[in-house]
Amino acid sequence: MNQFQYTRVTTPKAAVTALSQESGTYFLAGGTNLIDLMKREVVVPERLIDINKLPLSTIEKTSTGLRIGAMAKNSAVAEHDLVKKHAPLLSMALNAGASAQLRNMATVGGNMMQRTRCAYFYDTSMPCNKRSPVQAGPDKGQPNGPTGCGAIGGINRMHAIFGASNKCIAVHPSDMCIALVALDATVNVSGPKGDRKIPFNDFHRLPGDTPQKDNTLLPGELIMSVDIPTNKFADNSHYLKVRDRASYAFALISVGVAVDMKGSNIHDIRLAMGGVAHKPWRLTEAEQFLRGKAATEANFKQAASIAMNGAKGYGENDFKLTLAPNSIIDALKTATKTA
């Protein structure tokens, strides 16, 4: 058993101060990922800062859209009337994730920060550059373990087809984040140097040479809330999740679609995919192609083909090269009610 200190804070300022004081310190939200990582000794904190008492659970309408507090539970967000009315894609994506029990514990901030489900990452006897980076930094939370990437040339059925590097081919696991990137959300954070806003598409990052970094949050920063701008997508949204079991399974492929229809034409559209990259993968070129076009199967096929530019399989996950475009087409048909 590894010993750690436990502190509960009640204000964001106290949380930021506590986190920035010592290395090896982690925020504890719902605990559904962090405690798992601690049990497996993938993460070995010296101190946990319990942020469950922070007043950051509010879900409210603002003059520019919706604001969702970082400590709002995934189930509360999914079932909230404002979210169902103004961002149904987010509600659908959340309800496709995990299980009812987990959604009751998991928070918005924790969901954004959850680590990859790559099996090599969770097994400290296996090589993994994300868990044990070659250029190990001062982060005492990283236990030792072999470096390298077990998944490249290994078991990589769940892994990336876009944006991977020769250091890491892991995928980002969240369903919620696929909806948030599609809806052009913004993350509000508070840190030792003050408050700042991060466009959701810039929050998560590709692995490159530093796969240990999942996101662009700076040391000591606390996620405060997420903003979703007002949109006209409420009538034509769909989240399609393809997985091994009907529930309690991460996405092999997921597609988030939000459309503003004008008659049978696509006036505006947002498209994003999960299970394909180290970050929620926005399909901007396919969106651009579909804007102003008729909602037809031929156009959807062309958009899916554009979306697949640059895709690359790693052996066991080659099936995603076929599954992904087919899923895009299916999701587009359902969202535009042309199925």
Ligand SMILES: Cc1cc2nc3c(=O)[nH]c(=O)nc-3n(C[C@H](O)[C@H](O)[C@H](O)COP(=O)(O)OP(=O)(O)OC[C@H]3O[C@@H](n4cnc5c(N)ncnc54)[C@H](O)[C@@H]3O)c2cc1C
């Ligand atoms: C069996 C199982 C199945 C699952 N299936 C799915 C699924 O299908 N889809 C899906 O999307 N997810 C799935 N999950 C993951 C689950 O959604 C995440 O574990 C959960 O969202 C994490 O939220 P949490 O509040 O429990 O975070 P915690 O575990 O408490 O924290 C996770 C990380 O976030 C950091 N953190 C938390 N809050 C903040 C904040 N406000 N600011 C900065 N850092 C913060 C913590 O320090 C920690 O590093 C599954 C999990 C399990 C165990």
Ligand code: SF4
């Ligand atoms: S894919 Fe990434 S997380 Fe998985 S073993 Fe390779 S380096 Fe580790």
